[in-house]
Amino acid sequence: MSSDDTVPMDAIVVGGGPAGLTAALVLARAGRQVMVVERGEYCGAKNVGGLLYGSVLARLMPEYVREAPLERPVSRRRLTFLADTEEIALEFGAAAWSEPPFNHTHVVHRSQFDRWYAKQAEDAGANLIEGMVVDALLYEGDRASKRAVGVRLRGDEEFRAPIVILADGANCLVSESARLALGLRPGRVRQEYAIGVKEILGLPRGTIEDRFQLEPHQGMALDFFGVPFRGLIGAGFIYTARESLHLGFAARIESLARSGLTPNEVIEGFKAHPAVRRLIRGAELLEYSAHMIPEGGYDAIGDLHGPGVMIAGDAAGLVNFSLYKEGTNLAMESGAMAAETALEALKAGDTSAARLAAYRRRLEDSWVMSDLRRYRHVGEVLAGSPDLLDLYPRKAAKLLTDYFAVSCRSKSEVQREAWRAFWRGLPKLRAARDLWRARRLV
Amino acid sequence: MSNDESMPLTDKLYRTRYEPDAAHPHVRVDAEAYRRAGTKKLLKICPAEVYKPAPNDPEAVQTSHENCLECGTCRQAAPEEGVEWTMPDGGKGVKYRYG
Numbered sequence: 001m002s003s004d005d006t007v008p009m010d011a012i013v014v015g016g017g018p019a020g021l022t023a024a025l026v027l028a029r030a031g032r033q034v035m036v037v038e039r040g041e042y043c044g045a046k047n048v049g050g051l052l053y054g055s056v057l058a059r060l061m062p063e064y065v066r067e068a069p070l071e072r073p074v075s076r077r078r079l080t081f082l083a084d085t086e087e088i089a090l091e092f093g094a095a096a097w098s099e100p101p102f103n104h105t106h107v108v109h110r111s112q113f114d115r116w117y118a119k120q121a122e123d124a125g126a127n128l129i130e131g132m133v134v135d136a137l138l139y140e141g142d143r144a145s146k147r148a149v150g151v152r153l154r155g156d157e158e159f160r161a162p163i164v165i166l167a168d169g170a171n172c173l174v175s176e177s178a179r180l181a182l183g184l185r186p187g188r189v190r191q192e193y194a195i196g197v198k199e200i201l202g203l204p205r206g207t208i209e210d211r212f213q214l215e216p217h218q219g220m221a222l223d224f225f226g227v228p229f230r231g232l233i234g235a236g237f238i239y240t241a242r243e244s245l246h247l248g249f250a251a252r253i254e255s256l257a258r259s260g261l262t263p264n265e266v267i268e269g270f271k272a273h274p275a276v277r278r279l280i281r282g283a284e285l286l287e288y289s290a291h292m293i294p295e296g297g298y299d300a301i302g303d304l305h306g307p308g309v310m311i312a313g314d315a316a317g318l319v320n321f322s323l324y325k326e327g328t329n330l331a332m333e334s335g336a337m338a339a340e341t342a343l344e345a346l347k348a349g350d351t352s353a354a355r356l357a358a359y360r361r362r363l364e365d366s367w368v369m370s371d372l373r374r375y376r377h378v379g380e381v382l383a384g385s386p387d388l389l390d391l392y393p394r395k396a397a398k399l400l401t402d403y404f405a406v407s408c409r410s411k412s413e414v415q416r417e418a419w420r421a422f423w424r425g426l427p428k429l430r431a432a433r434d435l436w437r438a439r440r441l442v
Numbered sequence: 443m444s445n446d447e448s449m450p451l452t453d454k455l456y457r458t459r460y461e462p463d464a465a466h467p468h469v470r471v472d473a474e475a476y477r478r479a480g481t482k483k484l485l486k487i488c489p490a491e492v493y494k495p496a497p498n499d500p501e502a503v504q505t506s507h508e509n510c511l512e513c514g515t516c517r518q519a520a521p522e523e524g525v526e527w528t529m530p531d532g533g534k535g536v537k538y539r540y541g
Contacts, residue, residue: 041461041533046512047541111541131533154531171514173529195515197489199454200540244540256487257519263489268448287540288454290489290513 009033009127009161011342012151014134014174016043017114018328019313020167021121022335023342025060028125030343035127035159036118037134037151044114047169048198048291050239050246051221052113053329055104056336061120065100069112071241072219073102080275081393082226087275088397098218104329107219107239107246109200132157137164137178137309146182147307147352162351163342165310167335170292172315184303191300191317192379194234194293195256197263198248201283205243211279212240222279226393228270232256233382233389236270238279244286245279247271250293252383263290295321298369298376305356310338318368322375323442330368337362377440385434388441392431395422451491455509462508463534468527469507469516475524476503483520489513511536 011027013020016038027034040046051074057064076093097103122128138150138158150160151174166175170193178184205216212220224236234251249270256263270276294300294317301317304310312318313331320326341359345351363369382388402418409417469492471484482503484493490509493516496502503523512535516525529535 039529039532041537044541045537046535048538049541109540111538114541133529133532135529171512171517173527193515193518195487195489195513253487253515253519257483260486262486262491264451264454264491272448285449285454285457287538288458289536289538289541290511290515292513292515292518 007033009035009159010346011035011163011165011339012037012159012161013165013167014151015167015169015313015315016040016118016128016130017047017167017169017313017331018117019315019331019335019338020165021114021117022056022060022332023165023167023312023339024121024126025124026336026339027342028121030339031125032343032346033127035129035161036121037132037153037159038118038128038130039133041131042115043118043128043130044111047110047114048196048289049110049328050107050198050237050248051325051328052106052108052110053104053326054101054106056329056332058101058104060332060336065102065106067116068108069116070106070108072107072214073098073217074105074107074221074239075214075218076220078220078222080222080224081397082224082228082273082275083394083397084227085274086397086401088393088400098215105221107221107241109241134168134174136174137181139181148178148182148309163308163310163345165312165335165338165342166315167312167331168315170294170314175311175315178306178309178311179302182306182309184306186302187296187300187317189296189299191294191296192252192254194250194252194295195263195290196248196250196293197267197290198246198288199267199285200241200287200289201245201247201280202243202286203245203280203283207282208240208243208245214240224270224276225389226397227390228273228276229266229389230259230261230269231386231390232259232261232266233386234266235389236276238276245283247276247280252295253292293321293327294319295379297321297379298372301372304363305353305359307353307356308351310341310356310359312338318372320371320375322378324371324375326371330371333366333368334363337366375440381437381440385437387431388434388438391426392434395426398422455490458511459537459539460508461534461537463530464508466531467505467507468530468535469505469510470526471503471505472524472526473502475522477501479520479523481520481523484516484523484525487519488516492516
């Protein structure tokens with residue numbers, strides 16, 4: 001079956017997340033016929049996230065902070081290092097983060113935000129097809145002349161367009177098959193994935209505000225490192241939504257598999273730490289979720305364009321895996337750039353790989369690849385210096401609590417003892433090397 | 443429920459909304475590949491415990507695809523254990539309300 005009776009499409013977008021919907025929005029606003037195919041019953045049904053970085057969205061929709069379903073802005077951040085029972089934290093924030101544009105960082109429920117964003121793309125003129133699975137792309141020609149010409153939906157329905165934008169997320173089966181079919185080169189290193197596991201924990205609004213010391217219009221993002229993560233390449237988080245907390249962790253899949261721990265053991269260990277337990281006391285589990293995150297960074301990014309095809313967002317591996325952990329804004333920027341490239345190509349009547357190479361150049365010349373290049377060694381540093389996420393946070397938390405131990409001993413004795421405990425079991429040369437390498441994380 | 447005691451995973455999964463596609467399992471494990479690999483990573487790595495030892499044969503695996511959160515972790519963690527994974531039909535599978 002084909003769709004000869006419908007309006008011919010200029011572009012088809014696979015995946016209705018931040019990357020795909022941005023591409024559709026930009027194309028629709030330029031008056032092009034664009035179709036978004038989303039496999040979930042609604043956009044966002046399969047998506048998991050916590051923080052929305054809205055700097056690109058602000059450019060496209062300046063009113064988004066008033067109109068989008070945003071839970072709370074991130075008014076303050078806290079980094080907490082956990083030892084067995086000790087903790088040490090660094091907290092920072094600014095009054096400006098509680099006012100427009102809120103440092104472009106909000107806690108969101110992605111299932112709700114993505115649904116709203118899909119409506120914006122639809123209002124701009126995009127055709128939204130939800131609840132349909134793209135099983136593969138359609139191709140014409142063979143070998144050197146092979147090009148993508150559309151998509152095949154499950155049930156054998158086909159849609160054709162001169163451009164297909166693949167934004168099918170972290171677990172990107174369609175992009176994978178298109179890469180093989182068109183011979184797109186993989187990245188210089190293998191893509192590495194983390195698994196993120198999260199619980200939505202319901203708490204009354206007032207309890208959240210009292211517990212995290214927030215005004216009603218404020219919110220907070222907390223990151224946790226150390227003991228609960230048992231040497232995994234990973235960390236935990238709590239984000240305050242309006243009437244719930246996002247609590248979870250993300251860890252490199254390979255390190256989790258090696259540890260022999262189950263994801264549920266890790267999340268339960270995290271929740272059981274005294275510094276975490278008191279924050280979630282009395283909370284009710286509303287939803288349990290899991291999602292992958294591509295963490296390979298710049299060197300894991302392969303070809304992002306081919307004849308008739310561009311790849312954007314998580315499917316392209318565009319995640320800034322560092323202390324910043326940004327993904328949504330990179331996804332949106334890549335979607336916008338794919339759309340701008342598509343507009344030029346459609347105008348020129350040329351959607352060849354050579355023409356679509358402009359997409360890669362746009363990305364390379366932008367802050368997206370600049371940031372990814374800057375943090376290209378983060379994965380390597382964490383894998384090569386596992387103590388950074390385990391031994392050192394524990395040591396730091398212990399040193400500070402030992403230093404402030406009150407006793408009838410003299411302070412000089414207490415301090416000497418604290419430092420002695422600190423150096424005990426600390427490989428000094430390696431620590432110096434690790435800390436020097438750690439500068440690449442920030 | 444309070445968080446003073448940890449909740450079993452099966453109870454957690456009850457809080458997540460699914461529309462199962464009972465007739466079409468989207469996750470399969472090639473029994474021969476699983477046996478050959480002998481690493482049994484699938485049993486631990488899945489956040490939804492989709493993979494369990496088969497009741498009659500600890501060297502085989504039994505899958506409960508209706509619990510799948512569609513994260514794809516199994517595909518990355520243990521391709522050698524014979525995971526065959528396709529997307530569930532449109533609109534089926536996990537349906538996050540919060541996400």
